[in-house]
Amino acid sequence: MGKVLYIDYERCIGCRACIVGCEECSGHDHMSRMFVDELNPGETVATSPTPCMHCVTPACAESCPVQAISITADGFVLSASMEKCIGCKNCTYACPFGIPRVDDVKKMMYKCDMCYDRTSKGTPPMCASVCPTDTIQFLDEQELKNHSPKEVQYQWDFGGTTIETKTVIGLPDTRSNNFGYYDGEGVQS
């Protein structure tokens, strides 16, 4: 078992360094595959970085009519092959997380490929390397899924269809509040 992305939304400060890092990564052609979503603009400044979740059975790859999206031996879902992709946007519609983007001019889909040139050599992906708050980390998959100190989620239920992902999300710890920021005793909500 290799390493996977671990994302702890509680730690994100919305600096968008991951976006810039993603653009700078070699092979990404200055197109960011990272999303930083504002969760509830106006109410809170909370943000969440969203790269590809790297599903075990990726709907994007299975919906691709030309099979341009391939899965590596260690289970990462790559961006579409430049030679094969026809820009049909099937993957964008199929993805339950809404990850793949399509360049309409080049007629090409692009999505997070885990900086495969880096991660296949054991180097963390660009987003994890540049994240100043350790929101995005590159950790051992087994360790993370089985012995994480914080509650994690890597199985998602979409109307009865369970999707298992390689990317692991750390859930807010509302019981002990040992992680991230929390409201103090005296705060009136």
Add this chain to the structure above:
Amino acid sequence: MKKIEEFLRSLTFNVRRDRELDLNRRGFVASTLALMGVMFLSSTPLVVLSKRKEATDLEMFIANQGDLEVGDSVTFGYPKESDPALLIRISEEEYRAYHIKCTHLMCPVYWDKDDGRLICPCHHGFFNVEDGSVIAGPPPRGLPSITLSFKNNGIYAVGVTQAQH
């Protein structure tokens, strides 16, 4: 159930990068050859069936020997009533009998006395009256001929011989 689903996925989706070449080139050649083999094997029962002779030992009376003038013909059904056939007297001593479903598109063939040939009017197929072979036209093979036997001044149909091209 999960295993079956995984197997079907692996068959359907060519998305594993490490197996890309297997499924693209060698897989294509192998599956093409396998498909050819399956089709070849599945056709052998049909070949055996078509080679097997239909055993009809049914003997059926058609007409008396004196009923027909030379050059005349009479229709009958053999071996079943729904298999139309034609008995033709081509000389004093010689009779011929053929199924008259044309081997092209099963139009009824008729005996043209003046022309001396069996003619299919649909697409101008012509058959030799001597052995039922094709003289001209689109039919792919000759007419099935009916073996005759003569007993007690009567003409009996005793068997069918399929034309061998």
